[in-house]
Amino acid sequence: MQASIELNRTPSVQYLLRIGDTCLVLAQRLGEWCGHAPVLEEDIAMANIALDLVGQARALLTHAGQLEGADRAHDEDQLAFLRSERDYFNLTIAELPRGDFAFAVLRNTMVATLLKLLWQRLAASSDPEVAAIAGKALKEARYHQQHSGGWVVRLGDGTAESRRRAEKALQQLWLYMPEMFEHDAIDEAASASGLGPAWSELRAPWLDEMRQVLDAAGLALPPDTAFRSTGKQGRHSEHMGYILAEMQHLQRSFPGGVW
Structure with a gap:
């Protein structure tokens, strides 16, 4: 069994991994919809969104490995599959179980809206590689937001059951919203260096865009609660270990294996 790698936890690396890990883990959850979506077209759409997120994760993890430094540089596969649970920094909302279709499209809308706002700001990053990644990813995030948001409106304004x-x-997902905008030293360092914005700066525009979707769906914006999830800090829900066991099985069982 392949041992876990030792991660260089510099602020710039952690900042990029927060985004890359969120994309990677959410893509894994979306992949679980393959063959299970309510209509064939949506089955294909979910898979395509997952592939877009994998592409974004690959780009960010590759660059994060380069930023680690020559003494401890890891490639995208090592960072994706050979870290221990505490060395993943994705939002907790991304690792929650698949849920039903309403849960899936609402989660997609919430995360895609955040990613769209992030990519918009990252297009002006002081790191040219990050700015280039953002230029492509922004187009994908806009589509993800529009597609999933359209479904939220259809379900909220549909039948009594939908x-x-x-x-x-x-109500379930809103509990995990505050974590998106928690401010800490990683954000401070990224903002100071020009690498990217503090996520707390995105809270107001995120709420404005989510309110538009929810208003169109006839859904009320839930109140905030005192609960705080901590996936961005490497402290995850009970679901993370199971998803990593599935994600990492082949790479850890057959180190260095390729297709």
Whole structure:
């Protein structure tokens, strides 16, 4: 069994991994919809969104490995598959179980809206590689937001059953919203260096865009709660270990294996 790598936890590396890991883990969850979506077209759409997120994760993990330094540089596969749980920095919302279709499209909308706002700001990053990644990823995030947001509106403004499911998903997912905008030293360092914005700066525009979607769906914006998830800090829910066991099985069982 392949041992876990030792991660260089510099602020710039952690900042990029927060984004890359969120994309990677959410892509894994979306992949679980393959063959299970309510209609064939949506089955294909979910898979395509997952592939877009994998592409974004690959680009960010590759660059994060380069920023680690020559003494401890890791490639995208090592960072994706050979870290221990505490060395992943994705948002907790991305690792939650698949849920029903309402849960899936609402989660996609919430994360895609955040990523769209992030990519918009990262296009002006002081790191030219990050700016180049953002230029392509922004187009994908806009589509993801529009596609998933359209479904949220259809479900919220649909049948009594679809509305009930949308309302339930909103109550469940909103608990994990505050983590997106928690401010810490990693954000401070990224903002000071020009690498990227502090995520806390995105809270107001994120709420404005989410409010537009929810208003169109006839859904009320839930109140904030005292609960705080901590995936960005490497402290995850009970679901993370299971998803990593599945993600990492082949690479750890057959070190260095390629297709």
